Amino acid sequence: MKCPICGGFDKDDYFKCPECGRDYICGSHYDTDELVCIECAKKSESEMQEKREKGKTSVGETPVKDEGGEKEKKSPFYLKSIVCPMCGMIANNRVFKTKICSERKVDIDKHVLVYGWTNLDFKEYHPPLYLFWHCSNCKYTAEKVDFESAGKDSWSNFRLLKRAYSEKLQDDRMAEKLVIWLSKGIDYDQLNYPMAFKLHILGIYIQEILEQENRDTLKLGRYYLRTGWLLRELKEKNSEELDIINNIINELKKVWKDIPANEEEYMKKAVEYLNEAYLKHPAVKNVAALIDMILWLSGIYLKMEDQKKALSYLNKVIQECQKQRAKIENRLKGADISDDEVRHLSLQSKKISITLTKARDLIQDVKSQKFEAQKEEARKLANKLSNRPPEEIREILAKKGYSQGVIDSLLPEKKKKLFGLFR
Known part of the structure; x- marks a missing residue:
């Protein structure tokens, strides 16, 4: 040896x-x-x-110049040339200029609903479409951070992915064709939803080349969720581009049998990975990340209209917040605590209180929505039974599982008079 x-x-x-x-x-x-x-x-x-x-291309940043005759059209991007970590060739990709846009309104599952722009000339651009960077040589597709800092995190699976991706394209002709097909027609100058969808799918496909135990569950959960958001946006807009994406999905199903077909299926796949990340991912170990993940999952379940699971996770948020706040309060009572630590812990306590309030408000909202939904169902059933006595209808609703509050709101119980007096 x-x-x-x-x-x-x-x-x-x-x-x-x-x-x-x-x-x-x-x-x-x-x-x-x-x-x-x-x-x-x-x-x-x-x-x-x-x-x-x-x-033969220098690495660095240069402003994107859109040709527009004598006067150049302004662009919100820089063109960034970087060595592709997968193949070593130069990959040119776009990055939004610093502070050019901001998130103004965010949904409960972290989907950004409204972006604000420092220059309204750029409001036609939709940032989520530009999430993925792409290497035109090897077709590697991932987020900006995975091009710039591949393998830097201690838990990174990039070395495994690099080897697996290379071997997959060499040994699997169908995989090579699929990667090339998804890459075909990608034009960042004319980027639209179908192109962005293909980039999202390519990013997912590359990550899922690895065996299940070696996959980055947090990354894949985010990728699936963001793909679902694209479909949600098109559905809300009633856009014809959704038909184009459905055609893409139908083509993909010929070789990728279990690819999700709609927003709901992408959301389900997302929570599968994110639940695994919540339990095991190294990036979700500190208290702040853990609470944020639980709150995020509850928001996703709310968007999926799974109120039972949403409430379960919201209760976990409250339990974790209360536990951490108790620890902070005990530490603040310590005799050896410094002024800096007091300031730090006080700030943490405020953040936890904000999260706690948010979770409680969401629970109240969920319960109110659940009550109203049950009430509407019970009202329809009660209307069908309108020829029966109120007490009998109340009994039927109770047997059907409706809460006492719902029943009382529709059919108030007749109050009994004391000792039968004043009839």
């Missing part, structure tokens, strides 16, 4: 290189950033450098 590079052996510090397959590589000859032996790391860097030089 010797290190194949230096011939030494350290029983407490040795590794196996996943790239070349060699075992017993000592710690001093293992690249802990790249998670391969130093020889494979150097080889990989050399190959990436060659590809960069072939790209």
Whole structure:
């Protein structure tokens, strides 16, 4: 058992290189950033450098210039040239200029309903369409952060994804055709909903190449949710582009049998992944992230009209907030606490109180909606039974499972007079 590079052996510090397959590589000859032996790391860097030089495009940011005759049309974007982390070629993508737009109104599932623009000339642009960056060479499609900081997080699965994606396209002809087909016709100068939908689907497909246990559940949950939002927006607009997307889905079903077909199915897929992320994802470990995730899931369930699960998660939010607030209050009573820690904990306590109020308000809203919905159902049934005595109708409604409050609101119980007096 010797290190194949230096011939030494350290029983407490040795590794196996996943790239070349060699075992017993000592710690001093293992690249802990790249998670391969130093020889494979150097080889990989050399190959990436060659590809960069072939790209013949400088890396950096330049304003996007839309040709418009003598006078150039203003653009809200910068064109960013960056080395694709998947293939090493230069990928040119767009990024909105700093502070050019902001979220003005957000739905309970975090779907942005209204954007505000510092320049109203740009209000025709819809930011969610530009979520995904795309490499025209290898077709890798992901969010901006996954191009700029691929593999930086300790829990990142990018190295596994990079290998799996390359092998999939080499070994699976159908997968290669699917990736090329989804990439066809993508034009960021004329980006529309069908193009954005294809980019979302391509992003999902690439992430799901990995086996279930290696997938980034938080990322995939967000991707599915955002895809559902696109379909929701088109449905609300009654847009003809929804028909184009439905045709795309029908084509995809020929090779991707279980691809979701509508907003509801994308939402269901999203909560599957997000529930798994809530339980296991490393990014959802600190208290603030945990509470935010629970509140987010409750909002998604409300949009899905699953009030039972929404209430369950909202109650979890309240329990977690109360638990954390109690911890803060106990710490604030400590004799060894510093002024800085007092300020920090006081701020945390205020944020928790805001979240607690929001959760309680949502619970009240849900209960009110549930009451009104039940009341309407009960009213319809009571109208059908209008030829029967009120007491009999009350009994029937109770057997059907309607709450006492609903029954009393429709058919108030006749008050009994004391000792039968004053008849």
